[in-house]
Amino acid sequence: MVQARGGVELDEVLAELVARRWEFREQRYVSKDFVAQLKRLGLYRVATPERFGGERMSPAEFLRRIERISVVDGSTGWVASFGSLPIYLGSLPLEAQEVLYADGPDVVLAGALHPAQRATPTERGFLVNGRWKFASGCMAADIICVGIPGDDALGRPRGALIRPERLQIVQDWDVVGMQGTGSFDVVAKDVEVDREWTFVRGGEPVIDEPLFRYPAIAYAAQSLSVVSAGVARAALDFAEEVGSGRASTTGAPKLADRGYYRAGIAEAEARLRSARAYFYEAADEAWEAVVAGGQVGEEQNAHLRLSAAYLARTCSEVVHQVVSLSGVVAIYRDHPLPALLGDALVPQEHAFLSPAMYDAAGAVLMGQPATIPAFR
Structure with a gap:
């Protein structure tokens, strides 16, 4: 169980999110009082400079927390993921940063x-x-x-x-x-x-701390991409639970008794876990480099960008596969899967996670310049 400052535990916040996620979707934003709960979890201080009260957290650990939130609600995970954004402010003049964090790091x-x-x-x-x-x-x-x-x-x-x-x-x-x-x-x-x-944007950081040597754009891309992993996990959890217990409305065997359903869900499970493994492996390798006092190399950055784009695209395909296997019930507006399908669509459409990342990463891995601006 993850516990944050003030005794607030992630499980408690997620339980509240289960009750409020439809409220946020209907009003089209996450309420400020719930964002305050995310603050108390410490999610908005992980990229604050340590000299201003930030608490160092590896990117992979932060990303795993965003993924857990996104299993419950992708929109809230997306908003929570912006806890990584202060590394964008690395080149902000120091006097402005002092004012920005004067009332605390969150x-x-x-x-x-x-x-x-x-x-x-x-x-x-x-x-x-x-x-x-x-x-x-x-x-x-x-x-x-x-x-x-x-x-x-x-x-x-x-x-x-x-x-x-x-x-x-x-x-x-x-x-x-x-x-x-x-x-x-x-x-x-x-x-x-x-x-x-x-x-x-992309200027030289005025503070030398490990996180400010981690590529800012790559971290932003990872923070958005990992939301899709939570959404895909929610879809698979639903498919595995429902498939094992509900018979067809036509009298056909329940989903878990159908070979195509078992095989399709198993394949989707393997694809999600494989993409996640690459994603977190790249994050861990890059973080080890900066903690050791070095820099993230061009090839390491390419793997950060490639694994993030691949995860987002794979997760969208996984959710689509779950929907296509689930039968006619998934077409109803009040069914859980259409909302998950819509959520899974969004991350892969972000400019940081577009198909252009494959070409750019491939170029770098072959010793050529990246084919898009702001790749690093």
């Missing part, structure tokens, strides 16, 4: 980085205007990062950190999967942001 960060929007230089920083999509978790965020054009020598984009009360949240999230993530649009109208509250 800071909920939401991001709406694309498309980069207009930022007019001012004497203090930038006057920001625009509308950004997919600000998952913004309804409970302490700070929101929006994307603005870059101005460094390499042309890398910048992130601007803005308090939620200075932005307009447009509740336009109407989707078939991950319905409770609250991935709403955010709008800025003449919001001035001091330059020290902006940072170069």
